[in-house]
Amino acid sequence: MTRRVLLVDDDIAVREALGQTLELADLDALTAGSFVEAKDQITPDFEGIIVSDIRMPGRDGFHLLSYAREMDADLPVILLTGEGDIPMAVSAMGKGAFDFLEKPCAPKELIAVIERALKTRALVLENRRLKAQLETGDPAARMLFGTSGLAEDLRSRVRSVARTRAEVLVSGLPGVGISKVAEVVHLCSPLSKGPFGKHAAVGMDSTRFAEAAHNATGGSLFLDEITTMPMETQFALLALMEQGDHPRMIFGSTADLARAVEQGLLHADLFYRLDAMQVRIPSLAERPEDIPVLFRQYVAQAAEQSGIKPPEIHSELLADLMARDWPGNARALMSVAMRFVLGLQDGDAQEVATLGLAEQMAQVERSLLQEALRRAEGRASAAAKALKLPRKTFYDKLAKHGVKPEDFR
Numbered sequence: 001m002t003r004r005v006l007l008v009d010d011d012i013a014v015r016e017a018l019g020q021t022l023e024l025a026d027l028d029a030l031t032a033g034s035f036v037e038a039k040d041q042i043t044p045d046f047e048g049i050i051v052s053d054i055r056m057p058g059r060d061g062f063h064l065l066s067y068a069r070e071m072d073a074d075l076p077v078i079l080l081t082g083e084g085d086i087p088m089a090v091s092a093m094g095k096g097a098f099d100f101l102e103k104p105c106a107p108k109e110l111i112a113v114i115e116r117a118l119k120t121r122a123l124v125l126e127n128r129r130l131k132a133q134l135e136t137g138d139p140a141a142r143m144l145f146g147t148s149g150l151a152e153d154l155r156s157r158v159r160s161v162a163r164t165r166a167e168v169l170v171s172g173l174p175g176v177g178i179s180k181v182a183e184v185v186h187l188c189s190p191l192s193k194g195p196f197g198k199h200a201a202v203g204m205d206s207t208r209f210a211e212a213a214h215n216a217t218g219g220s221l222f223l224d225e226i227t228t229m230p231m232e233t234q235f236a237l238l239a240l241m242e243q244g245d246h247p248r249m250i251f252g253s254t255a256d257l258a259r260a261v262e263q264g265l266l267h268a269d270l271f272y273r274l275d276a277m278q279v280r281i282p283s284l285a286e287r288p289e290d291i292p293v294l295f296r297q298y299v300a301q302a303a304e305q306s307g308i309k310p311p312e313i314h315s316e317l318l319a320d321l322m323a324r325d326w327p328g329n330a331r332a333l334m335s336v337a338m339r340f341v342l343g344l345q346d347g348d349a350q351e352v353a354t355l356g357l358a359e360q361m362a363q364v365e366r367s368l369l370q371e372a373l374r375r376a377e378g379r380a381s382a383a384a385k386a387l388k389l390p391r392k393t394f395y396d397k398l399a400k401h402g403v404k405p406e407d408f409r
Helices: 012-024 035-039 060-073 083-094 107-135 139-143 149-162 178-187 207-216 231-242 257-262 268-275 290-308 315-323 330-339 346-354 357-375 379-385 391-401
Strands: 004-008 028-033 048-053 077-081 099-102 170-173 196-200 220-224 250-254 276-278
Touching: 004 012, 004 035, 012 028, 012 276, 028 035, 035 060, 048 060, 048 107, 060 077, 077 107, 083 379, 099 257, 099 290, 139 149, 139 178, 149 276, 170 178, 178 196, 178 220, 178 250, 196 207, 207 220, 207 231, 231 268, 257 268, 290 315, 290 330, 315 330, 357 379, 357 391, 379 391
Parallel strands: 004 028, 004 048, 048 077, 077 099, 170 250, 170 276, 196 220, 220 250
Antiparallel strands: none
């Protein structure tokens, strides 16, 4: 996590004293005596936070706050106020200041606020990096996450098989994301501009198969759980594959194909064709070091979909996630991430699955109230202001959801 703090104060004695306090707390202090000195450090990619005095000659702390928010609305600015400046500081909170402290402030109090701001900044920057990763680079890098050797091998294998036009089998345990990897194979291929047809093979008759193949002409056709396809349709599939003009065929399976042949569920000729070009997805149990990366990504996606600020992810939680077996693999981890964003415990999974829209919206509203109180450290008035709610409305919602401000102090 970033440890950089830009400290702005025109009083050299105060600036040096605060700088020493930051260094003793193992923080990387950058000091400036004015807005002009600090200006060049304030950029959208600045990895730290800002602590600034309000009253300074020339451009004061309010100007610095305004400038910082123009450069990056998510850059935390903590204002230091004199005894008579508290009304102004309260006003500054409404203009986007992260927090304010009255001078002289106790080192412990100052460091506590700075640590909160640094954690907030680190989360914002990490979410931006994840989003940039999604928007840039090749599809394998954008869509297949993980830093382990197995994750890199998976991306390399996907790129390798995608360059050919041969049929591909994507396999792995339930929940590893077979359909997603199949789509990445398509997107990495020369046929990426064409359609990507995705269908479950179970119960697919010859007519529906012919229609699916026709609709995927010029692109790729993905058939999931190929061992569940009726044998009559498998004959039609083999006949199509013998022809030259058909979509790129990508198959998915969580089953043992050799055993499926023995049981009469998969045609032997189809098995030998699929066995030649495989992409096997490793389970989470094989690459636990990727769990933090995947969980952070799923949390960011769930928060964006729900319109909720991503909650802070503690190292203790990540350690707990890495220690689990994950028989449900990525799909199960994704569900945990969604419940985490909504402020629910893992044991509430069954309850979430049965909630209607109104109940789910209530869960989201309760989560937003809790997040606002957590950020305001239990100060109801500050939390109401952050949510732009009248105080009476805010208290009514607290009562409705059984949320108590004192639980967050």
